[in-house]
Amino acid sequence: MLKINRQTDYAVRVVLALAKRGEDIRLSTAEIQQEMLIPPALMTRIVAQLAREGLVNTYPGRDGGLMLPRPAVQITLKDVVEAFEGPILLSECMQAKGEDDCPFRTNCPVRSKWGRVQVAMLREMASITFEDLVQEALGIPLMMPSFV
Numbered sequence: 001m002l003k004i005n006r007q008t009d010y011a012v013r014v015v016l017a018l019a020k021r022g023e024d025i026r027l028s029t030a031e032i033q034q035e036m037l038i039p040p041a042l043m044t045r046i047v048a049q050l051a052r053e054g055l056v057n058t059y060p061g062r063d064g065g066l067m068l069p070r071p072a073v074q075i076t077l078k079d080v081v082e083a084f085e086g087p088i089l090l091s092e093c094m095q096a097k098g099e100d101d102c103p104f105r106t107n108c109p110v111r112s113k114w115g116r117v118q119v120a121m122l123r124e125m126a127s128i129t130f131e132d133l134v135q136e137a138l139g140i141p142l143m144m145p146s147f148v
Contacts, residue, residue, distance in 0.1 A: 011055075077125045088125075
């Protein structure tokens, strides 16, 4: 089964909580934990990883907290998922680099189809910005893709 891990889901929630407040607004980790129902034990690790990946800025101290480093329209779902999951691959053969990795590589009808599905999924994830997610959370209708 393909699925994102729990930390990735919580990381998306952290960025969404910040995006809902808009630019230049700091939130404490306690506020985010409470609003997004994130266990305190995971919050520190998630914030550290988001900061390492440049997806949040952290500010220490009494008036500190977290803030987005750039507008929500410039941060995508793909950015956050890849920060926690690494490169997204549907099949091992999609990362195969040499002829010896797969005996069917040169004549595989399935590999090219996996590639098309993977490209479509990555393109879709890259097209979903946190601004889109904020608008949806606020009940603002979004343009639906034609394939839905």
